[in-house]
Amino acid sequence: MTEQTDPADDASWFRDGALASWPICFGYIPIGLALGVLANQAEIPVWAVAMMSVLVFAGSAQFICVAMLTAGASIWAIIFTTFVVNLRHFLMSSAVAVHLSGLRRILLNLFAYGITDESFAVNMARFRRGGWDFKRAITVNQLANLAWVLSTTSGAVIGQFIPRGAFGTDYALTAMFLALLLFQLHNMIYVLTGIAALVIATAWYIFIPGNSYIIGASISAATIGFFLKRYQDSRK
Amino acid sequence: MNFSDYLFLFGGMGLVTYLPRWLPLFYLAQRRLPQWLIDWLSMIPVAILCSLLAPILFTDQSSRSLSLGKPEFLVAIPTLLFALKTKSLGGTVLVGMGLYWLSSLFLW
Numbered sequence: 001m002t003e004q005t006d007p008a009d010d011a012s013w014f015r016d017g018a019l020a021s022w023p024i025c026f027g028y029i030p031i032g033l034a035l036g037v038l039a040n041q042a043e044i045p046v047w048a049v050a051m052m053s054v055l056v057f058a059g060s061a062q063f064i065c066v067a068m069l070t071a072g073a074s075i076w077a078i079i080f081t082t083f084v085v086n087l088r089h090f091l092m093s094s095a096v097a098v099h100l101s102g103l104r105r106i107l108l109n110l111f112a113y114g115i116t117d118e119s120f121a122v123n124m125a126r127f128r129r130g131g132w133d134f135k136r137a138i139t140v141n142q143l144a145n146l147a148w149v150l151s152t153t154s155g156a157v158i159g160q161f162i163p164r165g166a167f168g169t170d171y172a173l174t175a176m177f178l179a180l181l182l183f184q185l186h187n188m189i190y191v192l193t194g195i196a197a198l199v200i201a202t203a204w205y206i207f208i209p210g211n212s213y214i215i216g217a218s219i220s221a222a223t224i225g226f227f228l229k230r231y232q233d234s235r236k
Numbered sequence: 237m238n239f240s241d242y243l244f245l246f247g248g249m250g251l252v253t254y255l256p257r258w259l260p261l262f263y264l265a266q267r268r269l270p271q272w273l274i275d276w277l278s279m280i281p282v283a284i285l286c287s288l289l290a291p292i293l294f295t296d297q298s299s300r301s302l303s304l305g306k307p308e309f310l311v312a313i314p315t316l317l318f319a320l321k322t323k324s325l326g327g328t329v330l331v332g333m334g335l336y337w338l339s340s341l342f343l344w
Contacts, residue, residue: 023329048242055250065249075245083252088284090256095280097264108265112258117288122325124281168337171311174292175332178312179319181285190282197286198294205291206300217287222279229275 017139020126024118024140025147027172028059032148035062036155042070049156053149058116060211061085062152088214092120096137099127103134114141118173121180128184189232193225307339 032053039049044066056062061082068078092115100108111134119141126132126140185191201217208216237245269277293312296303315332322328 020325023326026329044242048237048246051242052246052249055246056253057250058253061249061253065245075241075248078245079248079252082249083256086253087256089253090260091280091284093257094260094264095277097261098269098274098277100261100265101268103265105262105266108261109258112261113254115257115261117284121281121285168333168335168340171308171333171336172329174289174308174312175315175329175336176325177285177289178315178332179325179328181282181289182316182319183323183325184282184285190279193279194282194286197283198290201287201290202294202302205295206302209300213291214284214287217290218280218283221283221286222276225279225283226272226276229279 013133013135014139016132017136018143020122020136021119021140021143021147023172023176024122024144027118027169027176028144028147029151030169030172031059032151033155035059035066036152036157038063038066039152040156042066044069044156046153046156050149050153053152056082057113057145057148058082058086058089059148085211088117088211088218089115089120091215091218092117096120096123096127099124099132100134100137107134107138111138111141114138114145116141116144118176119144121177125180125183189225189229192228193221196224197221307336311335311339 036049039052040046044052052062052065056065064081064085065078068081093112096115100111103111119137122140123132123137126136181194185194197217197220200220201213204213204216291297291300293306293309294304295301296306311332314335315328318331319325319328
């Protein structure tokens with residue numbers, strides 16, 4: 001296990017994980033509260049909001065679920081929509097697997113539960129920088145999970161008293177994504193891949209309903225980046 | 237809906253969310269990946285982050301149409317410069333929030 005093999009692993013793993021996760025937890029508070037308020041208005045009980053956040057742990061799908069329940073959609077329609085909306089995690093799980101190779105299967109099963117857009121982005125940046133391991137990464141996942149469960153549940157209880165978007169909290173996750181993106185731009189190939197993704201995702205988002213733009217633009221842009229790298233390597 | 241209805245709904249949603257999170261990790265982490273796949277996967281974080289950001293920065297999300305120069309985009313420029321200068325994730329989040337808050341007070 002990591003205790004023997006990783007020299008960077010010491011008693012500070014929890015502190016490292018907590019420090020890396022606070023921007024996520026901070027960003028989840030306004031979104032979680034907002035979800036709780038909506039669920040409360042849709043007359044979903046507080047215990048059910050907590051149950052949803054623990055079992056599903058996926059922000060956008062939970063918003064869609066509340067909206068669909070309000071609109072009277074069937075349970076099967078909601079489950080199918082959730083599946084489609086969350087398919088993007090397939091790509092993230094594939095990319096993070098590179099950094100968790102050889103880990104025991106039980107630990108991989110646990111880790112998979114906590115893969116979200118936010119924890120994925122933070123952990124990938126840290127893995128890339130080095131000195132990061134399974135314990136630190138799963139600390140990020142699970143603290144974010146805790147913040148999500150607590151904020152959505154609190155939103156269902158007290159959320160209607162809190163003004164939406166106070167102090168720019170709506171921008172917290174956007175700012176975090178911007179910073180994480182900047183930290184990943186190691187050379188020109190990544191910059192071009194990013195530009196390709198921005199252009200494709202914007203066009204896809206405008207012309208195709210739903211949220212297939214995330215998977216569609218990610219796969220297209222990564223493939224463009226891959227061939228750009230191939231081309232660059234072949235000219236060396 | 238009663239307790240068992242909610243349990244069935246959220247259990248089902250949880251299952252279909254967990255499967256795509258779990259399947260690649262479970263299979264790929266036990267194997268030696270070919271170099272081309274590692275290279276392709278290394279492009280995924282940048283591609284996903286840009287795909288998630290694009291509609292926020294460049295479109296009006298209620299009408300799903302192109303919207304250039306919206307506050308989210310204008311605030312992103314100094315936020316990125318701050319991130320470039322300081323390399324601080326937490327600081328960038330606070331600065332981005334502060335600028336976005338100010339923009340809502342003074343500009344729009």
